[in-house]
Amino acid sequence: MGLEKLHPFDAGKWGKVINFLKEEKLIADDLIVQAREATEEDLLVVHTRRYLNKLKWSFVVATITEVPPLFFLPNFFVQRKVLKPLRTQTGGTIMAGKLAIDRGWAINVGGGFHHCSSDKGGGFCAYADITLAIKFLFERVEGVSKATIIDLDAHQGNGHERDFMDDQRVYIMDVYNRYIYPGDGFAKRAIKRKIELDGGTEDTEYLQKVQTHVEGALNESRPDIIIYNAGTDILDGDPLGGLAISPQGIVKRDEIVFMAARSRRIPILMVTSGGYQKRTARIIADSILNLHNLRLINKELATRGAENPKVELMIRGSSSDLTK
Numbered sequence: 001m002g003l004e005k006l007h008p009f010d011a012g013k014w015g016k017v018i019n020f021l022k023e024e025k026l027i028a029d030d031l032i033v034q035a036r037e038a039t040e041e042d043l044l045v046v047h048t049r050r051y052l053n054k055l056k057w058s059f060v061v062a063t064i065t066e067v068p069p070l071f072f073l074p075n076f077f078v079q080r081k082v083l084k085p086l087r088t089q090t091g092g093t094i095m096a097g098k099l100a101i102d103r104g105w106a107i108n109v110g111g112g113f114h115h116c117s118s119d120k121g122g123g124f125c126a127y128a129d130i131t132l133a134i135k136f137l138f139e140r141v142e143g144v145s146k147a148t149i150i151d152l153d154a155h156q157g158n159g160h161e162r163d164f165m166d167d168q169r170v171y172i173m174d175v176y177n178r179y180i181y182p183g184d185g186f187a188k189r190a191i192k193r194k195i196e197l198d199g200g201t202e203d204t205e206y207l208q209k210v211q212t213h214v215e216g217a218l219n220e221s222r223p224d225i226i227i228y229n230a231g232t233d234i235l236d237g238d239p240l241g242g243l244a245i246s247p248q249g250i251v252k253r254d255e256i257v258f259m260a261a262r263s264r265r266i267p268i269l270m271v272t273s274g275g276y277q278k279r280t281a282r283i284i285a286d287s288i289l290n291l292h293n294l295r296l297i298n299k300e301l302a303t304r305g306a307e308n309p310k311v312e313l314m315i316r317g318s319s320s321d322l323t324k
Contacts, residue, residue: 003283004085007271008011009279010103010275010277010278010280012281013125013272013281014037014109014110014272014281015273015282016087016281016282016285017109017272017281017284017285017288018032020281020282020285020286021285021288021289023284024289026288026289026292027040033095033099035082035088035091035095036088036091037087037088037090037091038087038088038091038094038127038132038158040052040132042090042091042094042132042136043087043090043127043132043200045132045135045136045139046118046128046131046132046135046163047118047127047128048117048118048119050119050192051118051119051120051121052318055076055121055126056075056079056104057075058070058071058072058073058075058078059071060075060085061075061126062122063127064121064122064124064126065082065124065126066124066125067082067085069151070082073154073190077232078185079255079322083126085321086126086127087127088113088134089108089110089113089129090111090113090127090129092108092110092111092129093108093110093111093129093130093132093269093271094129094133094136095110096108096111096133096232096269096271097114097133097134097136097137097227097269098136098137098141098226099257099269099313100225100267100268100269101137101141101144101224102226103263103267104262104267104268105258105261105262105267105268105269105270105296105297106268106269106270107269107271107272107288107297108269108270108271108272109272109284110271110272111129111130111271111272111273112129112130112229112230112231112271112272112273112274113125113126113128113129113130113159113273114130114151114153114155114157114158114159114160114229114273115155115157115159115182116128116129116159117131117138117158117159117162117163118131118162118163120159121164122159122182123155123181123182123237124274128159128160128163129271130149130159130187130227130229130304131159131160131163131164132162133227133269134147134149134160134170134225136162137224138169138224139320143224144222144224144225145169145224146169146170146171146221146222146224146225147169147170147171147173147223147224147225147226147227148165148170148217148218148221148223148225148226148227148284149170149171149173149174149226149229150173150214150217150226150227150229150231150257151172151173151174151175151176151218151230151273151319152175152210152228152229152230152231152234152253152257153230153233153234153273154177154180154229154231154233154238154240154241154242154243154274155177155178155180155181155182155231155233155240155241155274156176156181156182156183156184156187157172157174157176157187157189157229158182158184158188159187159191160172160189160190161174161184161187161188161190163189164190165187165189165190171192171193171217171220171221171223171263172191172192172193173191173192173193173194173195173213173214173217174189174191174193174195175195175197175209175210175213175324176196176197177196177197177199177201177241177243178196178197178198178240179199179242180199180240180241180242181240181289192220192221193213193216193217193220195213197209197243198242199242199243199264200242200243201243201244201245202244202245202246202249202304203246203249203252204247205241205296206234206245206249206253207249207252207256209251210257211256212257214256214260215258215260215271217267218260218261218264222264222266223266224266224267225266225267225268225269226257226261226266226267226268226269227268227269227271228257228258228261228268228269228270228271229271229273230253230254230257230270230271230272230273230284230287231272231273231274231275232248232250232272232273232274232275232277232280232283232284233254233273233274233275233276233280235247235250235275235277235283236281236306237276237277237283238276238277239276239277240274241258241274241276247279247283247286250283250287251283251290252285254270254287254290254291255287255290255296256289257270258291258296258297259294262296267316272284284303291294
């Protein structure tokens, strides 16, 4: 119904990334791991039933997604056209966590809803996919007991920070513009390595800080899994991010994070999070191509069971496959 035009987010971003990668012959349809949407049972691993019931009210979803006309639409429509795709991306993040453990790395070309916590959504984020992925791994995958979140979206990741406030198993590094949403002072208490940027920060300063603090974080706490929230709203000109990083700077940033993870043989799951310009899809695809060209995503570097030579990318995943 054209509602996506009322929102700054490019609803077609994820499909565009996949199409770019197909054009470059990196992937084909049979190399993409498809997903089923996260079920209510899956979501209840983290979310309260009270919160999930709130999503049955269109005005609540309209507030979370910041699309006011949703207020006037029947909830069955909102569930099918707005929340089901988000639940499918959430299932993708959960499944990608297991794939990362099995194969050394995984990319969900979507997800990264880092403003949503167990009992509250916001900032376009209705489900806490990062928290869910970590909780599923802790509860259902043997040998996974520590996780590091590296959140490089332009905004503070207050959702997962609230969820893991008192959980010493989860180390959080967050690099964000100090002057923009959400400014959640309480959630900041959960950040172990906090890097607050000024508006207009450019490549040289940004990449130096990312390099220094990623290395520092992984030296300080050796995790069993890294969840990398790779928002592209740091791009110069982004209407919500307020930073000034070039496309080449974003590609280099992702390279730095993957290099640090792969050199230590730590499994890494990447989600793509925010990014509010039409050109971000091309930049994400270029970054994935760069990671592949540098052999940072391939079978030889996988940590467990990487017998399959195919390059496998997550656009969505299935939480029901988590223990298979």
